[in-house]
Amino acid sequence: MDEKYYGWSKELGISLLDKLKADLKSSMLKKDDTVRNTVRQIMSEFPKLTVPLTLESGKKSFRLKKGEEITDDDVLGIIRGLVKSEKTVLELTKKESSEYLEILSTYLPQMAERADIEAWIKANIDFSQYKNSMQAMGTVMKHFGKLADGNIVKEILVGIDKK
Secondary structure, three states, X not given: OOOOOOOOOHHXXXXXXXXXXXXHHHHHHOOOHHXXXXXXXXXXXXXXXXXXXXXXXXXXXXXXXXXXXXXXXXXXXXHHHHHHHHHHHHHHXXXXXXXXXXXXXXXXXXXXXXXXXHHHHHHHOOHHHOOOHHHHHHHHHHHHHHHOOHHHHHHHHHHHHHO
């Protein structure tokens, strides 16, 4: 693994699913078992992606999503779930990180930095509207979405309360 050929970001202009397929092919050609197995693990979770249906009898059912129906957000949700479970395993085995976790992380968007979150809060939140600073949590999280760690936002807001 001399250079990284795997990973994804929106700037690439390619869907995450297409990038995973390309990375799987590249990893097979380069005989990179770790990347190949990681991408296969992600793809093995695709059967969890379903579309709800109502049958003619009125019974509720579902069908698997077709390739063209799978969105980047669907795949990102799968990867976040795999990252979460890997972190739990690492915690239990008292390890810091794993190659598997590092590869999974290359497919996730960059998280917002603490400084960026603090700057946005200072520029956009008027704390006079709230009884305490923690009530701004929803507004901040709505702006950053899944790109901000809720624990970091909470630390920042608690720190503001103490000032």
